[in-house]
Structure formats: structure tokens, C-alpha cells
Amino acid sequence: GAVVSQHPSWVICKSGTSVKIECRSLDFQATTMFWYRQFPKQSLMLMATSNEGSKATYEQGVEKDKFLINHASLTLSTLTVTSAHPEDSSFYICSARDLRNTEAFFGQGTRLTVV
């Protein structure tokens, strides 16, 4: 399957600072990228969907000013958690798909801990 690389794999930051997570499709052009959040022992919760060159579509209850998503190119999307607080600590996972495939491919995930 196609490869999606997510970076960093883990990050610890101080409360009030911002953190940027990168998601790259390495061997395909990702027309659509998705950002998910997973709490311990829970499902993957879709946060937002972004198409290259356009604004992200956020799911209900997700603060767009807090979770900034940029999909500037067909191979890169970024999620910035602004003014992070301990309750933002979670496992964030990106996924991407291109026009050829039914499935979406996932990155390795980023464990964010806000202290």
C-alpha cells in the first residue's frame, strides 16, 4: 500500500505553546487528507477533512481556531494545535487518499503530551 509519513511520532510541550504535526504522502498525491484523534481505548474520532488548496472541513465540536489545518500541497498537510492545554493530550493520526484507491492510508500517529 501507499506510504504516509507523520512527524513527530511523539512530542511533549508546555501548556500554552503551539505544536505542529506534519503528514506527508511519500509515493502518491493525496487529494484528500484526514486528521483523527484517538483517546485511550476509544475509536478514531475524525477531526477534519482537507482537500489540497482549500480550507479544511471540521467535524462538529472541533474548534477550527484551536486545530489549524493546512493542506498546501498534494503531499503535505499540517495540523497545528494552538495554545495547547493538558486536555489536548492525545494520539493524533493523519490519513490520506488519492483518486485511485478506495482506502485511506494512515501515518504512524503522534502522541502529544501537554504538561
Add this chain to the structure above:
Amino acid sequence: DQQVKQNSPSLSVQEGRISILNCDYTNSMFDYFLWYKKYPAEGPTFLISISSIKDKNEDGRFTVFLNKSAKHLSLHIVPSQPGDSAVYFCAARVTSGTYKYIFGTGTRLKVLA
């Protein structure tokens, strides 16, 4: 509102036997269903999918069955191997302007040697 449900949080199966993981959904607009396997602290890995117009898809040891009238799908793994131990997520795709994948809550499979 949980549109995709996996009612069994865990399942234990003896090595060599069949593992059956179940998934129910509520949205008739889903056009594809997918199964992903996930290890802790890693992203999900795609396993197999099925179109909503089919009732069975097979790939090696993995077979997915879809019963549209019951809004139910299942993943069969046979024979089960210890390396199959992981959390399995059922996902459904909806297309309404853009694609969106909705995940179930996952089933932790443990294959006993």
C-alpha cells in the same frame, strides 16, 4: 451518534481457529466498508475492503462479508495466527461532496498460541 459500531470490545481465539469480528452500521449512504488493523502507538494498517454492492470479498486469510439488509459486516480470519493479535477497526466511507471515513470503536483480538 455512533454510526459504526463494534459491540465486542475484545475477542480471544485459539491459534489455527477462525476469528470472526463483527460490525454494525446505521447509515445507508456508506458506499465502502473497510477493515483496519492497529497496534498500540501506531497508525491503522489497511486490511481489506468491500463495496456496498457486493456481499463478499476475500484476500488470503481474510474474508469480509456484507449483509446490507441487516446493516452488518464481519471479518473472518482463518486460520488465526498469534501475529494477528491487534485491535481491529471497522470503517465506513461516505461520499457527500467529499469522502469521509467513519470508524467503529474497535475490537481487540487476541490469538492464543
